[in-house]
Amino acid sequence: MTLLAVRDLCIDIGGRRIVEDVSITLEAGRSLALVGASGSGKSQSCMAPFGLSPASVGGSVLFDGEELVGAGEKRLRVVRGRDVGFVFQQPLTALTPHLTIGAQLREAWTQAGAARPDRAAMAAALERVGLDRPAERLDQYPHRLSGGQRQRALIAMAIAHKPRLLVADEPTTALDAMLRAEIMALLGRLCTEEGMALLLVSHDLAAVADHADDVAVLHAGRIAESGPTAQILGAPQNDYARALIAASPRLDGPPPELGPVGAPLIEAERVSVSFRRPGWRRGRTIAVDDVGLSVAEGEAVAIVGGSGSGKSTLARAIARLGPIDVGEVRWRGMPLPERRAMRPRDRAGLQPVFQDPVASLDPLWTVADIVAEPLRRLRPDLDATAVDARVRAMLDEVGLDPALAGRRPSALSGGQAQRVAIARALGPDPAMLLLDEATSALDVLVAGTILDLLAGLQRRRGLAILMITHDLAVARRLCHRILVMDGGRIVEAGPTEQMIAAPQHHVTQRLVAASR
Known part of the structure; x- marks a missing residue:
């Protein structure tokens, strides 16, 4: 039975079209993965139809036969609370920091009108998703849990109201390899046991290969290729899909x-x-x-x-x-x-390059200032002219257009920001x-x-x-x-x-x- 049918989906943000003519179908009990580079429209295709984005949505999105495009926020809130569960990429920001895990699980449990659960039922829900010492976790705040524990708690909250569709937006990106495998296996097991459909957003092709029935490859807001996972990942026909698979370590x-x-x-x-x-x-x-x-x-x-x-x-x-x-x-x-x-x-x-390329750069400084800062502090032998010349040389060495020197980090892509961070690290000529x-x-x-x-x-x-x-x-x-x-x-x-x-x-x- 078809649970989600998306036809000719178009999404605009700020007058700019970011998703165009996307069509996918997801049946109950099956899993579909949307894969592609950052900015390809994966997350917006999953979130905007359910009212979780400021974007304007066109086309058709039928959920169990009900049209969601054009539905009001009141109706979408009912659908989200009753029929759909969401697992987000960063569990620490998705969880409320001043509420205990138990309080947040109780809220998720009762949002569809279910009876208020007791501690034993909530502890059993946490145990089901693999959290150790579940009764103790109910009284803890999110910051007291590890990344994997927070993600498990978030999954427990997402399925507490027994949704028919689970939307998982990059649920394992921030986790180590062992935890990634455990979380993906957990999602697959839960969908099998509950008969839920799984809509997965991921750029982890290894996880997709093991845990998705079908895959749709998005590029620049359009579907480049779609079909059974084994077929698409084993013998891709589209050049972009082939490049995506070849780039996976x-x-x-x-x-x-x-x-x-x-x-x-x-x-x-x-x-x-x-x-x-x-x-x-x-x-x-x-x-x-x-x-x-x-x-x-x-x-x-x-x-x-x-x-x-x-x-x-x-x-x-x-x-x-x-x-x-x-x-x-x-x-x-x-x-x-x-x-x-x-x-x-x-x-x-010895110079560092950190994990989050945008967060590691001063948001108020230009690219030129960011690359020049360690030169001014660590290379006192360089005068202002030499510093400017070295900044240009470092940007060129990491493959960045010198025209980016006047931009601030918010105007850079993730890859550009990380290249700036590498240029900054290379400036003092480290060993x-x-x-x-x-x-x-x-x-x-x-x-x-x-x-x-x-x-x-x-x-x-x-x-x-x-x-x-x-x-x-x-x-x-x-x-x-x-x-x-x-x-x-x-x-x-x-x-x-x-x-x-x-x-x-x-x-x-x-x-x-x-x-x-």
Whole structure:
């Protein structure tokens, strides 16, 4: 039975058409994935027909035979509360921060007129979606949960009123590989048990291949190709669909050509980091426990692991960007000063590139100011003319049009913003880059171009790279070695191809299995 029938859907925002003539059909109990690059219209195609966007909608959207286009907000609110559940990309922003998980679950449960649930029923709902200690979670606030726990809680709220359609908008983008696989398996199981239809928005083609019956590839607001998942992903006919699939990192492709490795550059020994426990609880939480690593000149090393494993805390401690309790860090054989004692010449050698490209850039500054800032602070030998020339050279090196120099971050795409962040990091002429999930916020096409850029920069400049990532396939494209962290410790380390072909530790084995 057809549950959702979309015909000739058109969506306009601010007088600009962003979706044109999109037609899809979804039957009860089946799953359909919308895939494509950022800005292709995937999310708007799912949200606007249900009144969750300021856009104007044209065409026809029949939900169980009822026309939604032109329906008033009052009617759409009834449909959302009774028949449709929504799982959003960022669970921390989708959840109300000042309400407990139990209060928010109760609200979702009763929105369709159901009886007020008791604690036992709500705890059972959280347990069903895989949350440990469910009764305890009912009294916790969203910030006390990990990313995976928050997403599970959000899923419990989305299905509490037993909807017939579940809309999941990039539900796993912010999660590590193991959690992504678990969440997608959970959504598939719930849809099977409840007989729900699943409308999935994703740029994770591996997840789509395993969990969607059909797929529609969107490009520039139009459907480029659609059909059964195995057919579209196995033998795409459209050039854009082929490019999208080719850009997805894989573990089974030919190994990349990596540059030569030189002398040791940075060495860390017996590093430990702890944090004071919040609230009334006493003591400290150990985030990094007695860890050592080294990165040589021209070498790329990836630290991989699940959320909360300590990989970013370790990297920030080594780079003197975050706290460190004990441990020694040497740069070219000499002790690196403590964080507050770092001098400009110490900072210039190791430059960071962060996960969210827009959030890491000052929104009030122009691109030229952003790239010039570290030059003014870390390269006092350069006068104003030399700084301006180097800014232009850095923008050119990362493939950006110099005309973008006068723009602010809000006027840049995600890929352009990350290229600006890389240009800023390259300005002081560092020997090493710290990449903290530098591509996880980007779609596969943009992330692929950023990885190609970094690989080219590494070869031309002989850059060392310390990459923090939860994606082994991404690490494989760039890195000589992989270190796997779990519970604040390195549990396995070795050459990249060896780690992927013959993982020994159970955490590494799970990461490899989740990345295939």
